[in-house]
Amino acid sequence: xxxxxxxxxxxxxxxxxxxxxxxxxxxxRDVVARLFGNERLENLKAxxxxxxxxxxxxxxxxxxxxxYIFFEGPNSYTGEDxxxxxxxxxxxxxxxxxxxxxxxxxxxxxxxxEFTRRAFLNGKMDLTQAESVADVIHxxxxxELENAxxxxxxxxxxxxxxxxxxxxxxxxxxxxxxxxxxxxxxPDFAGWEARFVAVRxxxxxxxxxxxxxxxxxxxxxxxxxxxxxxxxxxxxxxxLGEDRVLVSNVPGTTRDFVEVxxxxxxxxxxxxxxxxxxxxxxxxxxxxxxxxxREILEEADMKILVLDGASRKCRxxxxxxxxxxxxxxxxxxxSTFADMTNNADLVVYSKSDLRASPxxxxxxxxxxxxxxxxxxxxxxxxxxxxxxNASLFKQSAxxxxxxxxxxxxxxxxxxxxxxxxxxxxxxxxxxxxxxxxFEMQVVRRALQSITGEISSEDILQSIFAGFCIGK
Numbered sequence: 001x002x003x004x005x006x007x008x009x010x011x012x013x014x015x016x017x018x019x020x021x022x023x024x025x026x027x028x029r030d031v032v033a034r035l036f037g038n039e040r041l042e043n044l045k046a047x048x049x050x051x052x053x054x055x056x057x058x059x060x061x062x063x064x065x066x067x068y069i070f071f072e073g074p075n076s077y078t079g080e081d082x083x084x085x086x087x088x089x090x091x092x093x094x095x096x097x098x099x100x101x102x103x104x105x106x107x108x109x110x111x112x113x114e115f116t117r118r119a120f121l122n123g124k125m126d127l128t129q130a131e132s133v134a135d136v137i138h139x140x141x142x143x144e145l146e147n148a149x150x151x152x153x154x155x156x157x158x159x160x161x162x163x164x165x166x167x168x169x170x171x172x173x174x175x176x177x178x179x180x181x182x183x184x185x186x187p188d189f190a191g192w193e194a195r196f197v198a199v200r201x202x203x204x205x206x207x208x209x210x211x212x213x214x215x216x217x218x219x220x221x222x223x224x225x226x227x228x229x230x231x232x233x234x235x236x237x238x239x240l241g242e243d244r245v246l247v248s249n250v251p252g253t254t255r256d257f258v259e260v261x262x263x264x265x266x267x268x269x270x271x272x273x274x275x276x277x278x279x280x281x282x283x284x285x286x287x288x289x290x291x292x293x294r295e296i297l298e299e300a301d302m303k304i305l306v307l308d309g310a311s312r313k314c315r316x317x318x319x320x321x322x323x324x325x326x327x328x329x330x331x332x333x334x335s336t337f338a339d340m341t342n343n344a345d346l347v348v349y350s351k352s353d354l355r356a357s358p359x360x361x362x363x364x365x366x367x368x369x370x371x372x373x374x375x376x377x378x379x380x381x382x383x384x385x386x387x388x389n390a391s392l393f394k395q396s397a398x399x400x401x402x403x404x405x406x407x408x409x410x411x412x413x414x415x416x417x418x419x420x421x422x423x424x425x426x427x428x429x430x431x432x433x434x435x436x437x438f439e440m441q442v443v444r445r446a447l448q449s450i451t452g453e454i455s456s457e458d459i460l461q462s463i464f465a466g467f468c469i470g471k
Contacts, residue, residue, distance in 0.1 A: 007022070011470070024080045050070075126154075147405075167443050200417065238378065
């Protein structure tokens with residue numbers, strides 16, 4: 001392992017209240033002495049937050065008054081001596097501090113993922129846990145984040161270790177039979193098939209839990225659609241809590257779909273406000289806008305039909321439009337409220353604060369199955385968020401207690417599965433103990449590769465190259 005000390009920012013570039021930098025390696029104590037003075041080094045205590053004034057070791061120029069914490073190896077993230085510094089989040093300060101540390105002998109800028117790589121090489125975590133660090137950082141929803149924390153906590157490592165131990169026991173018995181093959185009669189394979197099948201089922205179960213990162217990283221898409229002036233844009237603004245989309249009483253204000261990001265309890269989603277869909281386009285631009293609205297609807301994970309709840313005719317209009325379009329011989333599939341209602345995952349009746357004729361309990365009646373909301377008063381917004389969350393994150397709620405996301409781990413499991421299948425075929429058709437022992441060694445090595453017990457420099461490079469520099 002590289003003996004040089006490494007340094008890198010742990011926080012993204014840009015202005016912030018506080019930034020963070022990490023230094024790891026044999027020269028950490030020297031960094032403390034050169035930045036803060038020898039007296040600070042003499043009183044340095046592990047895991048104690050200290051306030052100090054950092055100065056450039058070359059010029060003596062003040063860099064910043066900051067907080068720093070020393071972690072003595074092996075009780076640190078990397079297993080080495082580690083120094084974490086928390087200056088003010090001015091990019092100029094971060095740059096000066098970084099350059100001052102890099103200018104010291106034996107210190108260089110860290111490569112992507114090098115801190116976590118050193119943690120793996122120093123036995124602080126195995127390879128599945130190291131890979132899960134990136135998942136913890138980049139998880140797009142709550143279920144993914146919880147799964148990433150389970151992986152980081154070693155849940156998969158324990159499963160793989162138990163499975164590898166099973167295979168190791170089988171391999172040891174088979175290799176013993178090989179060693180004494182000339183002294184004994186043919187080995188007794190009774191009961192071996194059940195053990196092989198049990199290993200195969202365990203491997204297949206873990207393999208079946210694979211979820212590709214491409215599908216996991218895609219944010220769910222919810223699309224609001226309906227007639228012009230139904231209150232879609234106002235609803236988007238109300239859900240966001242800010243005026244992000246232009247709102248007007250003039251129908252047709254929204255000419256193109258507008259996409260925003262909305263945080264729900266389960267995670268972040270893409271929320272789209274579309275141009276109003278009417279029975280007949282008013283002009284060529286309106287026709288194009290409606291076409292785009294229908295196209296984005298085809299991609300939606302959740303279609304939310306917004307109807308003007310202040311109009312008493314909001315229900316009867318769908319029948320009138322359907323009848324009129326039937327007489328005109330037009331395609332009803334996408335252009336009528338009847339089909340729009342049928343295709344909707346949720347129907348929302350807007351403008352509840354303007355609805356007339358409240359019932360005896362003071363509530364404004366709405367058709368069954370709809371959700372009444374008011375962008376002005378906030379009525380129904382929490383219920384709408386809950387309905388969206390339940391629909392868009394229902395798969396995560398019903399998912400496995402643990403799943404893998406690494407293509408590398410998937411490939412290793414496939415190699416192990418192929419090996420156990422070959423072993424089963426041999427056991428049933430040509431039970432040569434030497435061949436069985438060889439195949440079980442293949443299975444064991446494939447499983448050990450998952451946790452990094454067996455690994456190569458190329459594999460480590462490919463894994464950690466995708467990490468950010470500060471991790």
